[in-house]
Amino acid sequence: MGIFDRFKQFLSVERSKDGVWSYWLKESAFGSNIDYLHWTHKNPVLQTIISLRCKLYAQMQITAVNEKGEAVDSDFVKRLMNPNYFQSKHDFFYQQMWFMSAAGYNNTYQLRPYTNEAPKALYNLIPSKTDFKEVLKLSNFLSTQQEINAFEKKTVEYTLDRQKYNLPLRDIIPFYDLANALQVDSWCKAPSRIDGIREVLMNIEENIKSKNINLKMSQKYLASNKSSADGQPQIQPTDRSDIEEKLGRNDLHVTNANVDVTHLVKDLKNLTLDAMFGQDALSCLLAFEMNRDILNYSPNGASTYDNANAGLIGYIQNSIQPDADNTMNSFTNSWKLNEKGIKLVASYNHLPIMQTLVKDKIATLGSYSSMLNTNVSSGIISPADATKEYQKIKLDLGL
Secondary structure, eight states: OOHHHHHGGGEEEEEOTTSOEEEEEOGGGGOSTTTHHHHHHHOHHHHHHHHHHHHHHTTOEEEEEOTTSOEEOOHHHHHHHSOSSSOOHHHHHHHHHHHHHHHSEEEEEEEOSSTTSOOSEEEEEOGGGEEOTTTTOOSSOOOSHHHHHHHHTOEEEEEETTEEEEEEGGGEEEEESSOSOSSTTOTTOOOOGGGGGHHHHHHHHHHHHHHHHHHHHTTOEEEEEOOOTTOOOOOOHHHHHHHHHHHTOSOOOOOSSOEEEEESSSOGGGGOHHHHHHHHHHHHHHHTTOOTTTSOOOTTOOOOHHHHHHHHHHHIIIIIHHHHHHHHHHHHHHTTGGGGTOEEEEEOTTSGGGHHHHHHHHHHHHHHHHHHHHHHHTTSSOHHHHHHHHHHHHHHTTO
């Protein structure tokens, strides 16, 4: 099967009255959200956006803390640091975010023989290989533990190396990019951000093709003969050789005819392909909570150094950190660590770009500490209450 055979299902074919065939991407070319994974590897803008998102997300520092906010040793953290034989912690979370960015959700399968122990391994399931079938259709809301247990016994079908396996829901931890259940029968699924920018991504692909074609055509010219049949020759064979020799080129067509030559692409800039590309790329950035200070596709120039740093810090704080918090909460609840007074926490304070922010937080904590000491000295609060308040502020600041 050739390349065209593989992709013709995505093409709309038209033939003009002159017999010229044209091929266009159908609206369905980007498929459904489980098919978007393919396009995240092929579209240059989408791949760049998701790559940066995944790279930042996977750099989280994971800690288990008790109710006092103190770091404690945990086998669950050790498992997240070494999830399976094939992946490191960075690989695992990079893949997890890639699946969430593409399909809108990710399901992590855990091999956990004993519920009171950490899993033996963790694997992210490829969305396109996971079939929920009728599992997510509910006839009533779950409220009792008996109903929940019955639901968790249901299985989803997963294809691994052409072999199909039935995996019980109790062994699957779901994660979502956008919220789940925004569509019918989607309690364990969420829509993809790509749904809202499919046409924009198609514009980008057509833009790249158009620029490629125009660059090729810019090397070509159209010539039309405007001379009469009885025109008198003015250039002799010896003249033609002399012209070619002096110009140092033999690819010239030297003729006596009255020829009108037109460049097929007179002004590539007037097509504004780069400007349109930049605008479409910005739409994609906004869909993933980024802006041009983080990734700049504008032909008018890049962001300033300070704006780029501020944009990246804001993106980590307002987008990456909440996603990581949600992931840690899902692991904490699934493993029932909260019942033991343990919570998994993700932090990005260790990243070099966040150090300025950390210094500001430390200064803020110092100010609160001084205020609390003053209140203790004045008898406004007790030393024990001041200690609790200090620990709360420290936890809120992420220190």
